Amino acid sequence: MALMVMAMKSLRNTRKSLHKMGRAVAAASLTLSAGMAMAAGTLPDRWQLNMHPGVTETARNAYHIHMLMLWICVVIGIIVFGAMAYAMFKFRKSKGAVAAQFSHNTVAELIWTIIPIVILIVCAWPATKILVHTADTSNPELTIKVTGYQWKWRYEYVDYQGKATGINFMSKLDGDSDRTRQLKSGLDPHAVKVGEEQTYLLNVDKPLVLPTNAKVRFVITADDVIHAWWVPALGWKVDAIPGIINDAWTLIEQPGTYRGQCAELCGQDHGFMPIVVEAKPKAEFEQWLAGQQAANAAQNAPAAAQAPVAAPQG
Amino acid sequence: MATHAADAHHDDHDHKPQGFWDRWVFTTNHKDIGTLYLVFAFIMFCIGGAMSGVIRAELAQPGLQFVQPYFFNQMTTVHALVMIFGGVMPAFVGLANWMVPLMIGAPDMALPRMNNWSFWIMPFAFTVLLLTLFLPGGAPAGGWTLYPPLSLQGGSSVAFAIFAIHMMGISSIMGAINIIATILNMRAPGMDLLRMPLFVWTWLITAFLLIAVMPVLAGAVTMLLTDKFFGTSFFNAAGGGDPVMFQHIFWFFGHPEVYIMILPAFGIVSEIIPTFSRKPLFGYQAMVYATASIAFLSFIVWAHHMFTVGMPLGGELFFMYATMMIAVPTGVKVFNWVSTMWKGSMTFETPMLWAIAFVILFTIGGFSGLMLAMVPADFQYHDTYFVVAHFHYVLVTGALFSIIAAVYFWWPKWTGKMYSEKWGKFHFWWSTFFVNVLFFPQHFLGLAGMPRRIPDYNVAFADWNLVSSIGAFGMLASPIIMFAVLWHSKKHGAPATTQVWEGAHGLEWTVPSPAPHHTFTEPPVIRASMLAHGDVTH
Numbered sequence: 001m002a003l004m005v006m007a008m009k010s011l012r013n014t015r016k017s018l019h020k021m022g023r024a025v026a027a028a029s030l031t032l033s034a035g036m037a038m039a040a041g042t043l044p045d046r047w048q049l050n051m052h053p054g055v056t057e058t059a060r061n062a063y064h065i066h067m068l069m070l071w072i073c074v075v076i077g078i079i080v081f082g083a084m085a086y087a088m089f090k091f092r093k094s095k096g097a098v099a100a101q102f103s104h105n106t107v108a109e110l111i112w113t114i115i116p117i118v119i120l121i122v123c124a125w126p127a128t129k130i131l132v133h134t135a136d137t138s139n140p141e142l143t144i145k146v147t148g149y150q151w152k153w154r155y156e157y158v159d160y161q162g163k164a165t166g167i168n169f170m171s172k173l174d175g176d177s178d179r180t181r182q183l184k185s186g187l188d189p190h191a192v193k194v195g196e197e198q199t200y201l202l203n204v205d206k207p208l209v210l211p212t213n214a215k216v217r218f219v220i221t222a223d224d225v226i227h228a229w230w231v232p233a234l235g236w237k238v239d240a241i242p243g244i245i246n247d248a249w250t251l252i253e254q255p256g257t258y259r260g261q262c263a264e265l266c267g268q269d270h271g272f273m274p275i276v277v278e279a280k281p282k283a284e285f286e287q288w289l290a291g292q293q294a295a296n297a298a299q300n301a302p303a304a305a306q307a308p309v310a311a312p313q314g
Numbered sequence: 315m316a317t318h319a320a321d322a323h324h325d326d327h328d329h330k331p332q333g334f335w336d337r338w339v340f341t342t343n344h345k346d347i348g349t350l351y352l353v354f355a356f357i358m359f360c361i362g363g364a365m366s367g368v369i370r371a372e373l374a375q376p377g378l379q380f381v382q383p384y385f386f387n388q389m390t391t392v393h394a395l396v397m398i399f400g401g402v403m404p405a406f407v408g409l410a411n412w413m414v415p416l417m418i419g420a421p422d423m424a425l426p427r428m429n430n431w432s433f434w435i436m437p438f439a440f441t442v443l444l445l446t447l448f449l450p451g452g453a454p455a456g457g458w459t460l461y462p463p464l465s466l467q468g469g470s471s472v473a474f475a476i477f478a479i480h481m482m483g484i485s486s487i488m489g490a491i492n493i494i495a496t497i498l499n500m501r502a503p504g505m506d507l508l509r510m511p512l513f514v515w516t517w518l519i520t521a522f523l524l525i526a527v528m529p530v531l532a533g534a535v536t537m538l539l540t541d542k543f544f545g546t547s548f549f550n551a552a553g554g555g556d557p558v559m560f561q562h563i564f565w566f567f568g569h570p571e572v573y574i575m576i577l578p579a580f581g582i583v584s585e586i587i588p589t590f591s592r593k594p595l596f597g598y599q600a601m602v603y604a605t606a607s608i609a610f611l612s613f614i615v616w617a618h619h620m621f622t623v624g625m626p627l628g629g630e631l632f633f634m635y636a637t638m639m640i641a642v643p644t645g646v647k648v649f650n651w652v653s654t655m656w657k658g659s660m661t662f663e664t665p666m667l668w669a670i671a672f673v674i675l676f677t678i679g680g681f682s683g684l685m686l687a688m689v690p691a692d693f694q695y696h697d698t699y700f701v702v703a704h705f706h707y708v709l710v711t712g713a714l715f716s717i718i719a720a721v722y723f724w725w726p727k728w729t730g731k732m733y734s735e736k737w738g739k740f741h742f743w744w745s746t747f748f749v750n751v752l753f754f755p756q757h758f759l760g761l762a763g764m765p766r767r768i769p770d771y772n773v774a775f776a777d778w779n780l781v782s783s784i785g786a787f788g789m790l791a792s793p794i795i796m797f798a799v800l801w802h803s804k805k806h807g808a809p810a811t812t813q814v815w816e817g818a819h820g821l822e823w824t825v826p827s828p829a830p831h832h833t834f835t836e837p838p839v840i841r842a843s844m845l846a847h848g849d850v851t852h
Contacts, residue, residue: 044774048762066691073681087655099659103594112649130690135627189376225464232763236693243551246624263697268384271768
């Protein structure tokens with residue numbers, strides 16, 4: 001019974017206490033990672049122990065469910081392993097313990113069948129609500145088509161606020177990381193940096209630029225084998241499968257650079273196809289988009305280079 | 315010298331075939347075939363362990379120091395195939411061969427010649443599989459799950475690996491048929507189904523799982539074969555096929571397979587804990603029904619391995635709920651083991667230590683399994699080191715620990731020799747320490763965002779990876795220590811008594827140690843007090 005009450009209470013206080021707990025854990029891992037405070041949220045920390053809450057509602061939801069389950073497991077673990085430890089110290093033959101001969105107890109067995117069922121229902125409820133919410137990809141402002149290749153990504157900005165953009169580019173591992181990652185290259189992975197950040201294997205030549213505070217829908221597929229598109233700070237991964245188009249969405253709340261990797265084994269360079277998302281405030285994003293379109297136009301019509309076609313403004 | 319004399323004495327009564335060829339190659343004796351399976355599994359554990367040594371050496375530091383990424387992928391793929399199909403499964407079949415007839419009072423397995431064939435397929439299957447490492451293009455490198463289209467990019471190794479998998483499948487199915495036939499037909503009078511030891515029960519259920527799912531795997535890999543070499547498009551989108559269908563079929567095999575590797579472990583632990591608690595197993599019938607429930611549920615949870623393939627919402631919810639339900643019967647088992655220890659009179663010989671570690675560490679693997687069942691969180695965990703940590707807790711500290719526990723538990727019955735408790739305990743503490751150093755930090759790596767199956771990583775992951783690799787190198791010594799303990803026992807061990815352990819109950823403890831070559835040629839008379847779970851009628 002005590003367990004059930006605890007589980008209910010923990011659920012009621014999930015948001016509050018888990019936030020606190022999360023901060024405590026994050027703080028602890030930060031303390032451990034000397035001098036890496038700058039990196040929080042964009043790169044993993046050294047000695048990181050726990051998931052980060054990320055920068056989207058989806059990521060925070062994943063984090064909350066993760067922490068809820070973690071604490072339920074910790075509580076059950078303490079009870080079960082505590083009982084075992086007590087039994088091992090108390091009921092030792094060397095201490096003169098004489099074995100009882102009972103072999104079942106219907107009441108106890110019913111209790112420990114029913115209580116776990118109740119706990120599971122308590123867990124399934126928020127998970128279901130979150131999942132229903134996560135599955136809704138309707139009404140995006142921006143649609144990005146992601147295509148996985150061995151071993152790089154193509155990003156197509158299909159439409160932004162209802163207008164086709166024509167932006168479409170490849171994104172692959174940056175040159176510094178690529179040189180360093182060769183077998184016995186003799187180069188130090190710690191020396192691969194962008195500013196202060198050690199970005200070895202987590203940097204690309206051209207990042208995916210997204211607006212903050214806008215619902216972005218992804219349609220995801222692959223051209224050769226199965227890949228998976230994953231940026232931990234956004235809170236989900238989805239497989240990129242040849243012949244199948246999957247979808248997902250995100251709404252990034254803070255500007256920043258968020259890094260991830262391919263998460264489905266896709267051949268020899270599976271470990272070397274990172275993902276970088278640069279989230280910019282809407283105005284900056286639109287500026288960037290216009291710049292890309294202008295560059296495209298200039299490329300497509302070199303004769304008219306002197307009087308570039310006005311890019312459609314979103 | 316005295317022990318040698320005793321051996322010779324036993325031999326006289328045993329009517330063992332004398333030549334090596336007759337004794338081991340043409341054998342139809344369940345004990346000898348059990349020994350063959352166990353020796354084979356030990357060799358495979360060493361080979362698979364050596365491969366994990368390559369993996370952890372490369373992962374000890376960021377940057378590529380030792381192997382090319384493609385060879386790294388071959389190592390992860392073949393490591394898994396060798397450990398699952400060559401290590402864990404044959405070890406359990408070996409234990410079943412040795413112990414099931416002894417536990418139910420049968421003179422041998424029901425189908426002794428088929429038993430011989432089941433075993434002797436295995437060395438050929440694994441020779442074929444391991445030789446792919448020396449083919450041009452190397453061994454399979456698409457992961458043990460063989461997901462197309464990637465797995466089809468391999469060269470001729472695809473055909474060899476699939477042939478090897480077919481052979482292993484035939485072996486497993488024949489082994490399972492044999493175990494079912496033995497248990498259903500050859501129990502001694504009075505050994506009713508609900509009086510059978512838990513190890514026999516869990517193996518009976520496991521054998522049905524094997525028969526149900528090995529043909530599914532065979533079908534899936536045959537479709538891969540025809541896609542690769544005969545122009546079909548089962549899994550090729552360009553030809554109207556569906557790569558995701560392979561995953562559904564594979565995991566319809568794969569999830570029951572997971573339980574094939576853990577149900578016999580439950581049985582072993584359910585024999586050992588009552589023995590050293592000197593108390594009947596708590597909730598015997600609940601244990602049987604829980605095992606059956608887990609087996610049933612294993613058929614309806616497969617897609618929890620594929621939450622990120624883009625299933626419809628309804629599918630994700632169904633597989634999440636079904637997966638969470640597994641926690642209930644599994645919880646019942648854990649609570650029953652703890653209750654068996656409760657108010658017992660416990661001693662902590664080596665098998666008991668391994669069994670207790672199994673309960674704790676397997677439960678930790680179960681906890682992470684429950685976390686993985688939650689779809690919103692799984693979108694983060696999936697295909698990261700969190701998953702790697704999870705299944706190694708379940709398979710190494712779960713399945714493998716139970717196998718080691720079983721070897722120490724029944725070794726004196728097999729050989730007639732006690733092992734050194736001091737060195738057995740040393741083996742236990744060494745392995746338990748290093749296995750946790752090896753796998754626990756992998757939870758942290760996964761939560762921090764490190765994908766699985768990568769040969770190199772960002773420098774932020776370096777610290778925990780180094781810790782994990784140190785644990786791995788410690789663990790590599792574990793089979794060597796075990797071999798030394800058992801070798802020493804065989805050469806210099808004190809003679810074992812018939813009952814071996816003070817709290818031991820069950821028919822296997824009524825035959826002399828070592829168990830004679832032929833046992834129960836006359837059916838024994840079964841009394842309730844002989845059984846580990848006591849009289850289940852009240």
